[in-house]
Amino acid sequence: LSANNESRGALVVFEGLDRSGKTSKCGRLFSNLEGLGHSVELWRFPDRTTSVGQMISAYLTNKSQLDDHTIHLLFSANRWRRYQLFVCRSMMETKLKAGTTLIVDRYSYSRVAFSTAKALDFEWCKAPEIGLIAPDLVVYLDITPEKAAERGGYGGERYDQLEFQRKVAQHYKLLKDSSWKIVDACQSLDDVEKQVKEIVLQHIIACQKGKILSSLWS
Numbered sequence: 001l002s003a004n005n006e007s008r009g010a011l012v013v014f015e016g017l018d019r020s021g022k023t024s025k026c027g028r029l030f031s032n033l034e035g036l037g038h039s040v041e042l043w044r045f046p047d048r049t050t051s052v053g054q055m056i057s058a059y060l061t062n063k064s065q066l067d068d069h070t071i072h073l074l075f076s077a078n079r080w081r082r083y084q085l086f087v088c089r090s091m092m093e094t095k096l097k098a099g100t101t102l103i104v105d106r107y108s109y110s111r112v113a114f115s116t117a118k119a120l121d122f123e124w125c126k127a128p129e130i131g132l133i134a135p136d137l138v139v140y141l142d143i144t145p146e147k148a149a150e151r152g153g154y155g156g157e158r159y160d161q162l163e164f165q166r167k168v169a170q171h172y173k174l175l176k177d178s179s180w181k182i183v184d185a186c187q188s189l190d191d192v193e194k195q196v197k198e199i200v201l202q203h204i205i206a207c208q209k210g211k212i213l214s215s216l217w218s
């Protein structure tokens, strides 16, 4: 991952509990960056459009049952597929090196936090994600599970339960590293948007100046 990084785009990941506002903040950031003339794309995991994505979606909506290990590996396969679509250089790497910033709604941290919340082994959960591209920035939208639950209720999916989200919140904390910026998701929408935009622009500049791409957890 160390070839020509000049003027590359940034890999910006959003993480947080359900109802923390990730999807709307990703959308706002995307429009803001586009408005400023940046080359930018919005990605989302799970990508429910692929065949593996459809299996994940059936599991999340309780239409199918899968063993915890199996669903863990399917979520990873969903990301690897996106990564490997071009034969030698991944789609992600190609886009970043072409100068496109990627805003990604959930990434490997979701996988480990959600699976370890089911009491799967921490290192086992990380293993299938090792070697994916490490984000330049992880924006963690911080909200307590109780406050998140008050926000118009959860959807009807498998993980949308307060007790489970409490466990996920605890496990997210174990994944925090130097690429993380914690943003208080309970501020006004405008304040969250402004803070996120400032942090992201700083990281885009660092990447344009040649910050090296690295691999996740290796």
Ligand code: 2DT
Pocket (backbone or CB within 6 Å): 018, 045, 046, 060, 075, 076, 106, 107, 108, 110, 111, 112, 114, 115, 159
């Ligand atoms: P959305 O509500 O954001 O569509 O997510 N999840 C997600 C995992 O358990 N592992 C993963 O790797 C990813 C990307 C979090 C649907 C649910 O999928 C969970 C919530």
